[in-house]
Amino acid sequence: MECKHFGECGACKVYENGYEAQLNQKLKINYDRFKNFYNGDIKVFKSPIQNYRSRAEFKVWHVEDDIFYAMNHIEHKGVVLIDECPQVNIHIEILMPKLLKKIQEKNIGFKLFGADFLSSQSGEIVVSLLYHRKLDDEWQSLVKEIADELGIYIIGRSRKQKLIVGQDYITESLNINNETYKFNYIENSFTQPNAKVNEQMIEWAISSLEDTDKDLLELYCGAGNFTIPFAKKFNKVLATEISKSSINAAKSNMKLNDIENIEFVRMSVEEFVGALDGVREFRRMQHIDINTYDIDTIFVDPPRSGMDLASCNFSTRMDNIIYISCNPETLVRDLEILSKTHKVVDMALFDQFPYTNHVEMGVKLKRY
Ligand SMILES: C[S@@+](CC[C@H](N)C(=O)[O-])C[C@H]1O[C@@H](n2cnc3c(N)ncnc32)[C@H](O)[C@@H]1O
Numbered sequence: 001m002e003c004k005h006f007g008e009c010g011a012c013k014v015y016e017n018g019y020e021a022q023l024n025q026k027l028k029i030n031y032d033r034f035k036n037f038y039n040g041d042i043k044v045f046k047s048p049i050q051n052y053r054s055r056a057e058f059k060v061w062h063v064e065d066d067i068f069y070a071m072n073h074i075e076h077k078g079v080v081l082i083d084e085c086p087q088v089n090i091h092i093e094i095l096m097p098k099l100l101k102k103i104q105e106k107n108i109g110f111k112l113f114g115a116d117f118l119s120s121q122s123g124e125i126v127v128s129l130l131y132h133r134k135l136d137d138e139w140q141s142l143v144k145e146i147a148d149e150l151g152i153y154i155i156g157r158s159r160k161q162k163l164i165v166g167q168d169y170i171t172e173s174l175n176i177n178n179e180t181y182k183f184n185y186i187e188n189s190f191t192q193p194n195a196k197v198n199e200q201m202i203e204w205a206i207s208s209l210e211d212t213d214k215d216l217l218e219l220y221c222g223a224g225n226f227t228i229p230f231a232k233k234f235n236k237v238l239a240t241e242i243s244k245s246s247i248n249a250a251k252s253n254m255k256l257n258d259i260e261n262i263e264f265v266r267m268s269v270e271e272f273v274g275a276l277d278g279v280r281e282f283r284r285m286q287h288i289d290i291n292t293y294d295i296d297t298i299f300v301d302p303p304r305s306g307m308d309l310a311s312c313n314f315s316t317r318m319d320n321i322i323y324i325s326c327n328p329e330t331l332v333r334d335l336e337i338l339s340k341t342h343k344v345v346d347m348a349l350f351d352q353f354p355y356t357n358h359v360e361m362g363v364k365l366k367r368y
Helices: 010-033 090-105 137-150 195-208 227-233 244-256 269-276 309-315 328-338
Strands: 042-045 055-063 066-072 079-082 112-119 125-131 153-158 161-165 169-176 179-186 215-219 237-241 262-266 295-300 320-325 342-350 360-367
Touching (some): 010 042, 010 328, 055 079, 066 090, 090 137, 137 153, 137 161, 179 227, 195 360, 227 237, 237 244, 295 309, 309 328
Parallel strands (some): 215 237, 295 320
Antiparallel strands (some): 055 112, 153 161, 320 360, 342 360
16 A cells, blocks of 8 residues: 555554455445345455545635635534645645645635645646636736646636636546556546546456457546547447537547547437437437447446436447446446346446445446
């Protein structure tokens, strides 16, 4: 396990023991939860025990003339003031107190209620400052000074306003099977929160792909996090996603990695499945001739709500299904449908969210 104190660190030992105990507990719960679908070994992919989160959202709390980072209390009403946060990556952790100090020095804290951080592993950072007031030119010039002094990008957000100081994205490098992939992560769009676990998740998913000369269909592709490292394994890839900013980022990420065989389409899964079945025509699908695709594998990574019934039924037309889930409860519901035609042949637990009850699961299914 990584220790940021570079040695025999008592504090880290305490973290590590607590971490392992909780991870074992999560594993036990999920063996039990999925026992009706799978009784092989669940592969486990661990997180660093601290400094693992590449993005984090805090409230900004005002106490008289002072301001603090804060979070909602988990057990009761009210907030917890935060003076250190070892969960965020080391670059965000170092930045947090410095930024707060600058906000006070430059007097730009009036009606500031939130600060969202997004960082790459190399330390490129964009911070969104959220306000209950209109932001003016004076704010912009003071914030430019802060951004320059701290070497970060800052976005000011208030109702119907988004002011960009620098740029509204960072570029992350992921190491996947000893190759480097670059991704532009756009502020306020979905990105995987735990970079080290994300790398392991993509590697597991690649290892689950069959060698094939056929094509891949991906639903819920985001900014191409899986799509781009997958592309070499397939002749062509068709990938869909509902968010406009994510699909635009996915297209630019494809270019950033010199990949050409992916077609990204902005469509909800519901629209896409309907369009393929001819229920309705969509202009956004007009340039795609689905008959030129020979798809035998589908990869899905839905939000916490899981897939809908129509998309689950649609997926069962494929020989191979790979499902990444950030909510085991909706995964169980969806497996009830998928397992009627497909057998679960492999499962993995990714500890994206240490010290919480949440886990990310990976499932590989093959047609009976
Ligand atoms: C868990 S994220 C995964 C994104 C991507 N695979 C990644 O690893 O970064 C789920 C994605 O599903 C998208 N999404 C949510 N509801 C959707 C829907 N009904 N149809 C298509 N995409 C949807 C979200 O915008 C988000 O990008």
